[in-house]
Amino acid sequence: MDDAQKHFIVRYLIARARFRRGRGSPSLTDLEHELAHGYELLAGGILVHPDATPPIIADDQDPDFFRVLIESDDGGLPGTDPLELAAWRGYVLNDGPVPPQPDPNPCGSGSSQ
Helix, strand or coil: CCHHHHHHHHHHHHHHHHHCCCCCCCCHHHHHHHHHCCCCEECCCEEECCCCCCCEEEECCCHHHHHHHCCCCCCCCCCCCHHHHHHHHHHHHHCCCCCCCCCCCCCCCCCCC
């Protein structure tokens, strides 16, 4: 795998961990070791192939996220904010900026006086 492919895989895993909150992600040390040794099934259930574009060809741990992000299946995750999804696609597929974390308290956190 070349560096661009490795970076793509890392971006995908970051997006999956942040977008699908509450799901773990593999350690980057393990991931780097597996990529350096030519593994095709990586920690985190990611199946990769160096000749594929993009290099991730399946996600055994989160196939719905894979379909939505890589295969552009807009209906794969019902209730998903289309703007947030587009931001994550831009980050992973086009090396765009990391989307901001959503505000956990959109109505404000201060108390009224």
